[in-house]
Amino acid sequence: MLLLLGTIKHQVDQAKATGQNVLAPELILEFEHRYQALLEQGFAANPPPPPPLVKSRGRLKQSPARNLLHRLNQQAAVLGFMHDFTVPFDNNQAERDLRMMKLKQKISGGFRSHEGATMFCRIRSYLSTLRKQGISVLDALVSLFMGNPIFPPLKAE
Numbered sequence: 001m002l003l004l005l006g007t008i009k010h011q012v013d014q015a016k017a018t019g020q021n022v023l024a025p026e027l028i029l030e031f032e033h034r035y036q037a038l039l040e041q042g043f044a045a046n047p048p049p050p051p052p053l054v055k056s057r058g059r060l061k062q063s064p065a066r067n068l069l070h071r072l073n074q075q076a077a078v079l080g081f082m083h084d085f086t087v088p089f090d091n092n093q094a095e096r097d098l099r100m101m102k103l104k105q106k107i108s109g110g111f112r113s114h115e116g117a118t119m120f121c122r123i124r125s126y127l128s129t130l131r132k133q134g135i136s137v138l139d140a141l142v143s144l145f146m147g148n149p150i151f152p153p154l155k156a157e
Contacts, residue, residue, distance in 0.1 A: 001038050009089050042069045
C-alpha cells in the first residue's frame with residue numbers, strides 16, 4: 001500500500017509539473033483496482049477476531065492492522081488527491097495550523113476568556129490565510145494598522 005500511494009503521488013506530481021489537472025482515466029482505474037486488491041489482501045491476512053466465549057457488551061477489539069484497513073477502506077477520502085489535484089497528499093498543513101493553538105494551551109494552560117480565544121483564533125486565521133496566499137504578512141499588518149486592511153481574495157471552489 002505504501003508503494004502504491006507513493007507511486008500515485010509521483011504520477012500526480014508529474015502531471016502537475018506538465019500542467020495537467022487530471023490523470024488519465026485508465027491510469028486512475030488501474031490505481032483504484034490495485035488499491036482495492038491490496039485492501040482485499042489485507043483483510044484476508046487480518047481476519048476479524050473470533051467471537052468471545054462469554055457474551056460481552058460493545059464492539060470486539062480489533063488489531064491495529066485491521067483498524068488501519070478499515071480507515072483505508074474509505075477509498076474516496078484516501079485517494080482524493082488523485083482525483084482532485086487541489087487536495088493535498090497529506091494533512092501536514094492542517095496540523096501546522098493547529099499546532100500554535102495547542103502550544104498556547106499547553107504553555108499558558110488555556111485562555112482566560114472565550115473572547116480572548118476568539119480574538120487569538122481570528123488573528124491566527126488571518127495571518128495563516130495571508131501566508132497561504134503569498135501575501136506579505138508584514139505589509140498586511142502595516143496596512144491593517146494604517147486603517148487599510150488587506151482582505152485576501154476569495155477563491156471559488
